[in-house]
Amino acid sequence: MDASRSHRSDMAPIKVAVAGATGRMGQEVVKLIQREENLTLVGATARSKVGQDVGEVIRIGRVEVPLTDSLDDVLAQGPDVLVDFTTPDLVYENTEKAISYGVRPVVGTTGLTEKEIQELDSRCQEAGIGGIIAPNFAIGAVLMMVFTAKAARYMPHLEIIEMHHDRKLDAPSGTALKTAELISQERQELKQGHPEEKETLEGARGGYKDGYRVHSVRLPGLVAHQEVLFSDAGQLLTIRHDSLHRESFMPGVKLAIEDVMSRRGLVYGLEKILDL
Numbered sequence: 001m002d003a004s005r006s007h008r009s010d011m012a013p014i015k016v017a018v019a020g021a022t023g024r025m026g027q028e029v030v031k032l033i034q035r036e037e038n039l040t041l042v043g044a045t046a047r048s049k050v051g052q053d054v055g056e057v058i059r060i061g062r063v064e065v066p067l068t069d070s071l072d073d074v075l076a077q078g079p080d081v082l083v084d085f086t087t088p089d090l091v092y093e094n095t096e097k098a099i100s101y102g103v104r105p106v107v108g109t110t111g112l113t114e115k116e117i118q119e120l121d122s123r124c125q126e127a128g129i130g131g132i133i134a135p136n137f138a139i140g141a142v143l144m145m146v147f148t149a150k151a152a153r154y155m156p157h158l159e160i161i162e163m164h165h166d167r168k169l170d171a172p173s174g175t176a177l178k179t180a181e182l183i184s185q186e187r188q189e190l191k192q193g194h195p196e197e198k199e200t201l202e203g204a205r206g207g208y209k210d211g212y213r214v215h216s217v218r219l220p221g222l223v224a225h226q227e228v229l230f231s232d233a234g235q236l237l238t239i240r241h242d243s244l245h246r247e248s249f250m251p252g253v254k255l256a257i258e259d260v261m262s263r264r265g266l267v268y269g270l271e272k273i274l275d276l
């Protein structure tokens with residue numbers, strides 16, 4: 001990463017709001033902001049649940065977070081950055097709204113289409129602010145994707161297997177789609193398997209994108225895992241990453257929050273702000 005882009009410790013803390021603060025990821029982000037001196041939490045949204053009232057203060061770690069489902073109320077408090085870990089059906093609207101308030105989006109929520117990402121980039125450019133959308137903030141996962149794309153140049157036969165907890169709403173994962181996009185930049189579409197192969201059980205060969213297969217596994221107890229299997233005559237290569245805890249995403253989230261402060265326009269993928 002370009003060191004001149006990083007947020008210096010002698011500057012005022014970056015004011016951060018969190019959308020989805022009560023979720024599995026949102027809670028980790030609140031704890032991150034609490035422990036980092038250069039970050040301060042100025043607001044949080046979450047969906048109220050049965051037995052929980054909007055306006056109620058909830059406790060995440062040592063932090064008391066006022067619960068609101070109004071993103072406008074939070075954005076009106078003037079955060080520098082909005083970190084979004086909500087749901088695929090909310091994320092576009094949230095991000096668009098943040099930009100309209102001049103608040104830099106740091107988006108971890110998956111499910112945005114290429115067209116939506118381009119639109120959000122244009123909006124950030126027009127507003128003169130930075131933003132980042134990263135389907136995976138774990139540095140190890142980013143390395144796994146980048147190494148996969150490099151390996152695909154030399155071993156183009158591959159299949160992607162992503163494995164997640166069974167509360168996940170989208171399949172395939174944003175990470176698998178991003179991996180696929182990086183692979184497409186390095187190799188031509190390649191039909192794999194027998195040209196006349198037929199699925200006798202629908203879905204048995206997984207999803208198909210640009211010449212590779214993506215298989216999604218959902219099991220309780222898993223967090224976030226991906227394996228890319230490569231083969232060539234007489235040899236196999238496996239590139240695998242495992243997030244064992246959601247803390248694994250936090251160094252990347254912190255880096256992104258600092259990075260968007262001095263960027264103009266939106267980047268898609270944490271690899272864009274790492275010096276790889």
Ligand SMILES: NC(=O)C1=CN([C@@H]2O[C@H](COP(=O)(O)OP(=O)(O)OC[C@H]3O[C@@H](n4cnc5c(N)ncnc54)[C@H](O)[C@@H]3O)[C@@H](O)[C@H]2O)C=CC1
Pocket residue numbers: 019020021022023024025026045046047048069085086087088090107108109110111134135136137138174249
């Ligand atoms: N980029 C990355 O590194 C990672 C991305 N993710 C993605 O982040 C997203 C969130 O994942 P989790 O934290 O596991 O989900 P979760 O279900 O635990 O949390 C979702 C949060 O959104 C809030 N929410 C839901 N509907 C709402 C509404 N209508 N209004 C206001 N708030 C609402 C919930 O109250 C909750 O706080 C998913 O898209 C997931 O794929 C997850 C892990 C890492």
Ligand SMILES: O=C(O)C1=N[C@H](C(=O)O)C[C@H](O)C1
Pocket residue numbers: 110135136137164165168169172173174175176223224225
């Ligand atoms: O839902 C999750 O948990 C995760 N979602 C992201 C994705 O879809 O790739 C990132 C990570 O895999 C965890």
